[in-house]
Amino acid sequence: MKFLYVAIKGLKEIFRDKKGLAFLVAFPAIFMLVFGLAFSGGQGENKPYSIGVINRDEGALISGAEGEKQRQNFGEELVTAVEGLTFEGSDVSMFEIRSVGASEGDQLLKDRDIALVLKIPTDFSESVSQLIDRTVRREVTSSVGEMIITEFNEMTSSGNESFKPEDFTPENFADRNMKDLPADRSLPEVKDKTAELVIKGDPGYVAYNKSRGILVGVLSQFKEKVASRARKATLDKFGEGSSTRAELVRVKSESISGTESLTTFDYYAPGIFIFALLMSAIGVAGSLATEVDKGTLERLKLSRMSSFDLLLGTLIPWSISAVFQVLILFGVALLIGFNWAGGLVSLGYSILIAAIAGVASVALGLLLASFTEDESQASNLGTLISVPLSFVVGAFFPLPKVPIGKIFGRTFELYDTLPWTHAAEALRVLLIYGGGIGDVLFELGFLVGLTVLLFLAGVFFFSRERLTSVA
Amino acid sequence: MIKTKNLTKKFGEFTAVDGLDLEIRQGEIFGFLGPNGAGKTTSIRMMVGLLSPTGGEVRIAGMGNSSVEDKVGVCPQDLVIWEELTTYENIRFMGNMHGVPREKLGDRTNELIEDLQLEDKRDNLASELSGGMKRRLNLGMSLVHDPEIVVLDEPSAGLDPQTRYSVWEYIKGLRQGENGCIILTTHLMEEADRVSDRVGIIDRGELIVVDTPENLKKSVGEGDSIKIELNDKRNNPEAVERLKELGEVIQASEVGNRVVVRALDALNKTDNFTEALEESGYAVSDVSISQTNTLEDVFIHLTGRGLD
Helix, strand or coil: CHHHHHHHHHHHHHHHHHHHHHHHHHHHHHHHHHHHHHHHHHHCCCCCCCEEEEEEECCEECCCCCCCEEECCCHHHHHHHCCCCCCCCCCCCEEEEEEEEEHHHHHHHHCCCCCCEEEEECCHHHHHHHHHHHHHHHHHHHHHHHHHHHHEEEEHHCCCCCCHHHCHHHHHHHHCCCCCCCCCCCCCCCCCCCCCCEEECCCCCCCHHHHHHHHHHHHHHHHHHHHHHHHHHHHCCCCCCCCCCCCCCCCCCCCCCCCCHHHHHHHHHHHHHHHHHHHHHHHHHHHHHHHHHHHHHHHHHHHCCHHHHHHHHHHHHHHHHHHHHHHHHHHHEEEEECCCCHHHHHHHHHHHHHHHHEEEEEEHHHHHHEEEEEEEEHHHHHHHHHHHHHCCCCCCCCCCCCEEEEEEEEEEEEHHHHHHHEEEHHHHHHHHCCHHHHHHHHHHHHHHHHHHHHHHHHHHHHHHCCCCEEE | EEEEEEEEEECCCCCEEEEEEEEEEECEEEEECCCCCHHHHHHHHHHCCCCCCCEEEEECCCECCCCCCCCCCCCCCCCCCCCCCEEEHHHHHHHHHHHCCCCHHHHHHHHHHHHHHCHCCCCEEECCCHHHHHHHHHHHHHCCCCCCCCECCCCCCCCHHHHHHHHHHHHHHHHHHCCEEEEEECCCCCHHHCCCCCCEEEEEEEEEEEHHHHHHHCCCCEEEEEEEEEEEEEHHHHHHHHHHHCCCEEEEECCCCCCCEECHHHHHHHHHHHCCCCCCCCCCCEEEEEECCCCHHHHHHHHHCCCC
16 A cells, blocks of 8 residues: 555655646647647648749730730739639639749748749740640641541542542632631741740748649649640631530549548647657656655665555556646647547547556656666656657657568567557557557557566666665 | 674775674663764664675664664655655655554654644645754654654754754653664764763774763863964974973874863963964964863864864
8 A cells, every 4th residue: 555655645746846747748738839830731731832923924926716916925824723723622722822023032932931933934925825826737737637538538439420639629628618717827837935934942841842743733734725725726617626624723632541631740749649758757767866866765765665665656646647648738739730530439548558658658767767866867868768769669750661570460660669659659540540449459469568578677677776775 | 772793884995884893772872973974874874774784784673674664763864855745744654654554643743743843834845944844854754653763863964053952852852761772873072962871982984982971071081171273274283293292281183173282270271382382483363271071072082083
């Protein structure tokens, strides 16, 4: 029963120590908040990309349906097309367009206020008009050729013996088939003209890469649409229908099941729980090192308290604190948009996982306290170990493959030897994908096994170094 | 009650306690007197089992010292308290750790709080207590299980004179008739003199003498003690030699920053001594005379050095 008194004392100390409590809860909560604000706008959230446009297009003269010339600005048409893009199944625009000057655009890029700058050159319309002319010329020559071949075949196969091939001239062919065409039946001259569109931005910025990918697709579609429109106009003259697609650009993305609405932050959040639990190892080590440094452990050694009482009595309050930590962090995560799946049952299992990971952190704290003399040393060594460890166990980003063997048919990576790796994975399965306990049995089994081993190591070293009389 | 035989502790080449043979009797208050670093704390840490001796043995009530938790209460020299617990919680927690029955623990805790004059701070966090209050709390935590053997390591260090006297009275009140004993380590000769039944003087790891304070003071012999301070302390060794030449001096030595002279009828001879020093060019800045022997005089007599 003495372990209960030690546990109650520990709980009082943890919750009365304002600075320590702030470190345990506020630090990871702030971390969560920062990550949440930075990464909650992921692929699941339809949020327009802000882009800058410098439209210097001077327009070009294009032949109208009746052969008349009219000025058209394809740069403006392109901007309007980009502006009109929406996410699939949503009326949210893909892009929010700001008309900018060159230097203003550069500054906005540096400040990451915009994802990219699209520069439309002065000769953009000229170039598009050449594209139209080339298309028209190709369509006309192709259509006329087809018509000649068709009519010639009909005449030769109809049994009309009066037909003489030498009478089949362009003039009488035109008289028969092109009465309705405009007077000017000349084909447009095609020049070799290429306009250069520039997409400027920071390749290290995620939003740049995403919006650039979409824009490249949009430009390709725009080119196709212009050509298609010219084709349609030409073919209409020859009485054929158009195959032009009605929609300019169609963007479609598919997600793996269960992740349709996930953001990058959703991946990070369970990792931050693990980060916080690893931070509590510093608290445990600091608290035990203080007991050593201040002599209170020596005082306890002179009482009837056993090693079991001390270690179990230390384990209980820190595990309770771990659960509170995770609940508070979970609340913070929900407030800033964490997409929680699986309901209360998965939350319950997550708390169980967190409590076990908390025990692993206590074990780490015991190990740290075994080899440090005071709170300051324990804090320094604890930080030196816990922070890198949170990266090693994959709290923040997926780890590279380092296979060391296969267990139960699953590849066992080097970092799978650490209990927190399994805790992080299990929390993701439970909280993000809404998995049940059956989905995390492998992780849970290894988490428990490795935690027991680590705890035994902690008990062994702490007992040997701190609980026997000094030699 | 406690017996040590050839108890020795070495830290590398340094011998902290050298062959301590000591018997502390039932019912007595035993004072371990010696300067800082003499080996007092090391000796008692070995006695209660917190430190493994390099050699020798300890017997408590005829047994080894491996499981004496219920019998011994140790009040450490440093303040060993939990700052985030209240006065009441600190004492009660130690009672729980010592296995004091629940039905007795509440009364025992309150009794200690009252005896140590901490009632006003009963529910205050230990971190909010003054230094003197913390020291009293430190003492109370050692006594909650009513131990037979009470070990007090420098119990009045850092206390103001008034609190110190009340703590001494409290310690004397802890004596449980013929049962148990109290071991006190101190470098304050007044504390050892006023509180102890017997005093063991320890210096550089060796127990020099054990006897009652009265017998120890008598052992110094006749004469008064004159303490002379010179303007220039660097002249102390030459001044000691000059005084020894005078022939009226029983003993002269440099103790701390002073020259201490033992002589008969010191009151009438002091002027001769100071004049002799002035004539030799050693300017005297202060002189004090003690006509009754103290334990410090005993220590000086035995070691030629002071307790500071």
